[in-house]
Amino acid sequence: MNNLEARLADLAGALNVDSVGLVDSIVVRIDQLPVERRARRRLQMVAAFLLIVATAIALHPDSRRVVARWFGLDLVRIERDADLELSPAPETFVLPGPGESEVIDLDGRQVLMSAIAGRIDGPVLQKTLGSSTSIVEVEVGGHMGLWISGAPHELLYESSDGVVTVERIAGNTLLWEVDGVLYRLEGFDNLEDALNFAGTRMPTAVSD
Amino acid sequence: MSSADLTDCDDVALLTRARKNDRLAFGELIKRHQISALRVASVISGSTEEAKDIVQDAFVNVHRKLGSYRGTGSVRSWMLRVVANHAKNHVRSRIRRIRREDRHAGLLLHVEDDTEQAAVRNMENLAVAAALERMKPDDREVLGCRFVAELSEAETAEVLDVAIGTVKSRTSRALAKLQSELERVSVKGERT
Numbered sequence: 001m002n003n004l005e006a007r008l009a010d011l012a013g014a015l016n017v018d019s020v021g022l023v024d025s026i027v028v029r030i031d032q033l034p035v036e037r038r039a040r041r042r043l044q045m046v047a048a049f050l051l052i053v054a055t056a057i058a059l060h061p062d063s064r065r066v067v068a069r070w071f072g073l074d075l076v077r078i079e080r081d082a083d084l085e086l087s088p089a090p091e092t093f094v095l096p097g098p099g100e101s102e103v104i105d106l107d108g109r110q111v112l113m114s115a116i117a118g119r120i121d122g123p124v125l126q127k128t129l130g131s132s133t134s135i136v137e138v139e140v141g142g143h144m145g146l147w148i149s150g151a152p153h154e155l156l157y158e159s160s161d162g163v164v165t166v167e168r169i170a171g172n173t174l175l176w177e178v179d180g181v182l183y184r185l186e187g188f189d190n191l192e193d194a195l196n197f198a199g200t201r202m203p204t205a206v207s208d
Numbered sequence: 209m210s211s212a213d214l215t216d217c218d219d220v221a222l223l224t225r226a227r228k229n230d231r232l233a234f235g236e237l238i239k240r241h242q243i244s245a246l247r248v249a250s251v252i253s254g255s256t257e258e259a260k261d262i263v264q265d266a267f268v269n270v271h272r273k274l275g276s277y278r279g280t281g282s283v284r285s286w287m288l289r290v291v292a293n294h295a296k297n298h299v300r301s302r303i304r305r306i307r308r309e310d311r312h313a314g315l316l317l318h319v320e321d322d323t324e325q326a327a328v329r330n331m332e333n334l335a336v337a338a339a340l341e342r343m344k345p346d347d348r349e350v351l352g353c354r355f356v357a358e359l360s361e362a363e364t365a366e367v368l369d370v371a372i373g374t375v376k377s378r379t380s381r382a383l384a385k386l387q388s389e390l391e392r393v394s395v396k397g398e399r400t
Contacts, residue, residue: 005383008351009358010336012358014329017250022238022242023239029264
């Protein structure tokens with residue numbers, strides 16, 4: 001062992017790592033897992049059922065509207081609409097209310113902002129995303145958020161009344177939750193721009 | 209089997225028992241490898257304070273994945289690989305949390321006593337810790353596994369999921385960089 005390796009070994013001994021109570025805290029968490037697993041199985045069953053319904057909707061366009069409304073998707077589904085009238089970027093942006101969406105023109109870039117009554121469930125989201133999609137925990141104006149980027153993905157969320165909903169999203173998405181309202185921002189290529197827009201242009205998002 | 213008897217079991221036997229929901233056996237596995245895990249997590253994340261949470265999450269995940277151990281490497285390196293991956297994900301997540309102001313506290317060290325010799329050792333350790341923190345993740349990971357967690361080259365290769373040859377070359381390169389960084393700071397300190 002040379003001098004430098006010896007110095008690293010000295011550092012190892014000096015590191016102030018804390019193992020007190022680690023075993024107990026891990027075992028306690030493991031003992032809680034059966035409950036988590038049951039909940040996850042239920043969600044997976046709901047997600048699978050919703051995917052089957054979504055397929056049925058796709059195959060039968062006439063029934064799309066009725067079934068979508070049945071699941072509340074008509075309120076929260078976000079689709080690009082070329083005919084939608086664009087509004088200029090406001091100086092002070094008011095967050096949309098639950099069920100509302102707005103397309104904003106930012107120097108030629110179309111940004112889609114929408115809100116639904118729901119909450120972020122990180123583990124559930126993570127489970128529903130494919131390996132080619134990345135999910136990063138972020139903070140938007142002091143509120144928990146997620147940046148989902150990469151391949152098109154399905155978003156599974158739980159609404160305030162406990163209904164689990166699945167949606168397909170094609171682009172990068174910034175999600176954050178404020179008091180039971182889930183805000184969704186699409187149209188930015190990178191996280192920094194999305195956070196700048198969400199945090200700086202929307203003062204109502206930063207207040208607790 | 210009592211917890212005292214479990215200390216005589218090898219890791220594979222403990223893992224086999226843990227798969228059958230033996231909490232004591234899994235607890236014994238954690239006890240054996242928690243210090244290495246905390247060191248790996250500390251060096252990769254650059255924070256001794258955050259290491260405990262990382263290791264806790266990682267070992268809960270290890271328990272979920274007990275059935276996936278195939279016996280191709282040691283149980284220890286399999287467990288530490290999960291820890292290393294959790295620590296890397298933790299760093300990525302922290303880096304991208306760009307609006308958050310809670311900077312991590314860095315590597316905290318024990319202060320042995322108030323003798324002059326201990327003070328010198330502490331200064332040296334602080335210098336090495338600071339230099340490690342400034343290094344690139346690949347360099348920090350390999351030095352952390354090899355010399356802080358004291359893993360063999362083969363174990364380091366398994367933990368970092370790279371070839372042994374890569375471990376050798378990265379180790380050599382990272383040691384050279386660390387030496388250079390320590391000398392640079394030392395020279396800078398003498399000038400000021």
